[in-house]
Amino acid sequence: MTREQKICYPALKENYNMIAIIKYNAGNVASVANALLRFGFECEITDDPEKILTADKVIFPGQGRARPAVKDLKRKGLDVIIKKIKNPFLGICLGMQLLLPFSEEDQTECLEILEGRVKLFPNDERIPQIGWNEIIPTKDCQLFVDIQNPIYTYFVNSYYVDTEEKNILATYEYGKTKAAAIIKKNNFYGTQFHPEKSGGIGLKILENFLKL
Amino acid sequence: MLTKRIIACLDIAEGRVKKGTNFENLRDAGDPVELGKMYSEQGVDELVFLDIMATIEKRDTFLDLVGRVAKEINIPFAVGGGVRAIDDIRNLLKAGADKISIGSAAITNPDLVSRASQEFGSQCIVISVDPKREGNSWKIYIKGGRERTNIDAIEFCLDMERRGAGELLVNSLDRDGTKRGYDIELLRAISQVTNLPIIASSGAGKKEDFLEVLTETDVSAVLAASLFHYQEIKIGDLKEYLKSNNISIRI
Numbered sequence: 001m002t003r004e005q006k007i008c009y010p011a012l013k014e015n016y017n018m019i020a021i022i023k024y025n026a027g028n029v030a031s032v033a034n035a036l037l038r039f040g041f042e043c044e045i046t047d048d049p050e051k052i053l054t055a056d057k058v059i060f061p062g063q064g065r066a067r068p069a070v071k072d073l074k075r076k077g078l079d080v081i082i083k084k085i086k087n088p089f090l091g092i093c094l095g096m097q098l099l100l101p102f103s104e105e106d107q108t109e110c111l112e113i114l115e116g117r118v119k120l121f122p123n124d125e126r127i128p129q130i131g132w133n134e135i136i137p138t139k140d141c142q143l144f145v146d147i148q149n150p151i152y153t154y155f156v157n158s159y160y161v162d163t164e165e166k167n168i169l170a171t172y173e174y175g176k177t178k179a180a181a182i183i184k185k186n187n188f189y190g191t192q193f194h195p196e197k198s199g200g201i202g203l204k205i206l207e208n209f210l211k212l
Numbered sequence: 213m214l215t216k217r218i219i220a221c222l223d224i225a226e227g228r229v230k231k232g233t234n235f236e237n238l239r240d241a242g243d244p245v246e247l248g249k250m251y252s253e254q255g256v257d258e259l260v261f262l263d264i265m266a267t268i269e270k271r272d273t274f275l276d277l278v279g280r281v282a283k284e285i286n287i288p289f290a291v292g293g294g295v296r297a298i299d300d301i302r303n304l305l306k307a308g309a310d311k312i313s314i315g316s317a318a319i320t321n322p323d324l325v326s327r328a329s330q331e332f333g334s335q336c337i338v339i340s341v342d343p344k345r346e347g348n349s350w351k352i353y354i355k356g357g358r359e360r361t362n363i364d365a366i367e368f369c370l371d372m373e374r375r376g377a378g379e380l381l382v383n384s385l386d387r388d389g390t391k392r393g394y395d396i397e398l399l400r401a402i403s404q405v406t407n408l409p410i411i412a413s414s415g416a417g418k419k420e421d422f423l424e425v426l427t428e429t430d431v432s433a434v435l436a437a438s439l440f441h442y443q444e445i446k447i448g449d450l451k452e453y454l455k456s457n458n459i460s461i462r463i
Contacts, residue, residue, distance in 0.1 A: 030308050034283050064333045126409045126432060128335055128378055132257055132462040133214045152215065152462040154288055156335045173213055197288045197310065199252065 019043040020055035025072040032061045035196035049081045062094025067106035088212040089188045096190025114185040116163030125175040128158040135170045135181040143208045153193035215462045217257040217433035220440045225265045227273040254447040259289040266294025275307045282308020313338040316354040329376025339372045344385035384414040391417025394425040403430045419453045
């Protein structure tokens with residue numbers, strides 16, 4: 001049994017409210033699964049289209065590079081499946097960036113679920129951004145329930161999401177760049193930071209997402 | 213605004229924290245997970261677990277530990293010690309580590325860094341260097357500082373950046389264990405030439421040392437080990453002190 005399988009909790013019965021974590025070649029899937037288990041949510045790490053489409057919540061983690069990630073999604077047909085998801089969906093870090101039409105990382109065509117572009121930070125900043133940055137909510141949202149300012153979350157990114165204001169729920173600043181920390185369009189949410197690595201506040205944001 | 217990180221480093225031998233600590237409130241102060249959890253509750257921004265024995269026979273013990281840390285602690289953590297091959301990195305990442313610190317192997321086999329950053333992404337590759345001053349420059353040492361190389365520290369850091377490293381952990385053999393403060397000149401020299409985030413290590417003895425390095429150089433993070441273990445400085449107090457001195461800190 002591999003370490004990954006140990007933390008998989010398969011659906012026990014048909015009406016089981018399953019949380020699917022999308023399995024592809026750019027996940028830090030174990031960290032997300034560990035975080036969910038910590039407050040009692042069970043999940044399944046899967047690339048099965050049927051399970052992803054019927055899951056109550058879908059989490060799309062990400063760490064790695066855009067081009068190989070998109071290539072792997074396409075090979076598995078998941079690029080098409082993801083767009084069909086109707087339940088709450090959360091893309092984390094690269095998983096959020098892949099929701100945009102285009103990433104400057106390897107000049108990659110992505111999923112085009114919401115408008116904008118993924119851009120490289122200007123090189124007068126240290127790249128990647130690594131560490132805890134403050135996020136500023138710009139709209140009311142269920143994700144912020146029971147969370148007080150200041151909200152510090154953990155980021156690791158060389159690229160940032162530039163999108164229309166209507167898609168943005170929270171922003172952060174890195175040097176002179178102001179970028180989207182949380183985005184939302186319809187049922188699709190994305191966080192540039194890693195909630196699974198952001199201490200108690202991160203867990204609360206994840207929990208709020210799971211309660212949507 | 214990005215905050216400066218305070219990092220606690222734990223030396224691990226055979227799955228246990230190497231030196232005894234004097235935390236009375238811990239059931240088992242030698243348990244790396246318990247200690248890590250406590251640091252996390254005190255507000256530390258990141259943890260480093262170093263396998264200081266790093267023998268092949270004891271590899272599984274360390275991997276099990278990494279798995280336990282990943283399950284129980286939800287702040288970022290790096291692991292290192294004896295990382296020599298792509299498989300070592302893969303196993304540690306699979307066990308749940310966020311970052312891998314590569315030391316001697318980055319010097320003896322720099323292609324490992326190129327391959328690892330390609331395969332796993334720059335964000336998880338931390339290069340740990342041990343420079344020692346010689347005249348107006350610094351030479352890199354390997355094997356825990358026991359063996360000198362002819363490699364210039366600045367040149368080496370630039371090479372690591374080109375090869376896709378994501379972060380530099382800069383120790384100082386001149387300052388390690390001295391408690392005379394961080395090696396400001398060394399850290400300044402490296403941070404001026406590279407665009408990578410830098411973790412300052414070696415030499416911290418008092419709160420002022422942290423403030424000095426964060427004010428005088430452009431490092432992104434400061435690391436200490438025994439100073440925190442023996443509670444000579446408490447993480448919460450240190451953060452309050454730095455914040456009151458206008459350093460950007462997560463409280």
